[in-house]
Amino acid sequence: MTASRKSTSGLTRRQALAFGAAALATPFVIRGARAAGDFRILTWEGYAEPEWVKPFEEKHGVKTSVVYAGSVDEMFAKMQGSQGADFDVVAFDTSSFARYIDASLIRPLDLSKVPNAANLLPAFHAVAPLMRGKDQYGVPFAWGSLPLVYDKAAFPTAPDSWSVMWDPANAQKIIALDDANNSIVLAAILLGFKDPFHLTDEQFDKVKEKLIEQKKLLLTYYAGFDDGVAIFAQSGIKAMFSMGEPQVPGLKAKGVDAAFVIPKEGAIGWLDCWTVSAGTKDVDLAHAWVDACLDRKVGAYLSDKKSYGNTTDGDANTRNGFTYADKLVWLQTPENFEKRIAVWNEVKAAP
Template identity: 60%
Template sequence: MKSLSKINRRTFLKGTAATAAASISAPAIVRAADRELRILTWEGYAGPEWLDKFKSDTGATVNIVYAGSADEMFAKMQGSQAADFDLVSFDTSLFPRYVDAKLIQPMDQSKIPNIKNIAPEFADVKAVMRGQDRYGLPFAWGSLPLVYDTAAFPAAPESWEVMWDEQYAQQMLWMDDANNSITLAALIVGAANPYQLTDEDFAKIKEKLIAQKKLSLSYYAGFDDGVNLFAQNGIKLMFSMGEPQVPTLVKKGIQAALTIPKEKAVGWLDCWELSAGAKDVDLAYAWMNACMDSAVGKILTEKNGYGNTTNVDVNKTAGMTYGDKLSWLETAENYEKRVAVWNEIKAS
């Protein structure tokens, strides 16, 4: 296992990524200039290496909307009852919410031949299934780690409690995300189950996060927002949105690194899902099939820093081997209550 303190020295090989892109298999669909694919996703999930090739192979127009948070993504899907998008991507904890709201539909796996490339550990994830019906295609994984400035911390902080240290007041950032913030706080306060919280747990978490708010410079939404605030304001610590923020900070001249503290960190597994309002279902399947090519997995990890589900060797080379230190997201006991509590914390 590569030391987490050295992950910031990871090299993302642009040349390798470009070479890999050339081998991505073309979707087996008929070209049609008037076809349109509408995607709601996260930054980095529609890379030009496979997006441009997909558009060239299909002749289709691809319109992409990037979400800044899980709450924003759900609101966009719910606002149009899924009619505005053909595909969406979210993590395993949110499937019941989307399925119960009838915002996504089961997949026909026979239309995704590259599904055979998914590594065994991601092939049978129970969270994406309802009986025999598959609702999600695992695509990318990672963590929400503690990012820190190595100039201020020569050794990686061992505990999340460092974000309650008053000597770093106004030099910290916290992600504006209800579910992930409350899950992390649950890990920190020692809740028995961070996904099945009691009223007593919620009270402790609310008190803990209100105390942290007083010390943070700002909440942020979106990878770029967090990176820019970190780089421009002398930030020392950040509850981050994931591994890719570290190399982006390094490019800006920040001596950034990440670590998974002793309390663990939130781990996520994002999937592609077929919107209940999909207009061109075959085009959506073609996109998912293209994304399951192992060459895309290689680019996803080497260029963007996400763990991938189709190229295990690349994960190992990139040091993405700390899954045992992550608390993989599960369905929350009451998502609406978490949003309400988080809004109370922000308004405090």
């Protein structure tokens, strides 16, 4: 995270992913009725910038209108309200694809109309949540992680395992997200379960036991980006299960020599993808937008200016430290979200 719009945009996206937080007000939001000739985009802040919007408009002779969503649920509600007819393209993360496809809100892509898909880096060639049978419904665009953040004073050598979050030696010096799904996924990853998004009853029991074990060692759970940074800085915390990479700059701004690491077990990753709305007014133009977003120059901008991992420019990822996409477990729709909330509540209620 750096100064100005870059930090604001980055935090908004990551907070929206993890917690469905309200979006920050932005002068770029366009609301209300749109002209018949407009190309209509529903997305997150930072994903429809002038650097590629203007060339797209000039090339295709259209005017774009952009609506920025403030949460995962808000985005789905906007699409569902018109069965996709209010938008031509929409960007969301892998955990949402099942419900969009099931609700018939997006259409399969014709990749012959997206030649820049050839720019996709190897880690993004086969992303299971984007597929339904032989049909592909999205193309990867931007990504990040929920890594292990640690104080370098406490760990001169970076910890290599999530087990530090369960180590009695760190009791009362660790904090974790108050987040049902992400906490359960993380415990499942540490336990070595092959599919942390589709757990059996036996696996749920082991995850619950593991999380209760951790709860006894935590100083507290935290519920937001700023909350986590403040508790970490004020309480001499050694490590935390973080909301994302930008919490490190937030801690450094408070005088903590913090860093993050992707442990050997892997970490949760979010991956936002462009899709074509089922209600698009121009299928070819919608595919042209997806193609424009996969230009390597756009990928470089995402990493250099917005602090997101990108999916098309490996050099930009390398110079910005985004070299660990292959170590991430991309979010998927869980088997039973209500059950996960119930299990999480049991964990938090445990002595």
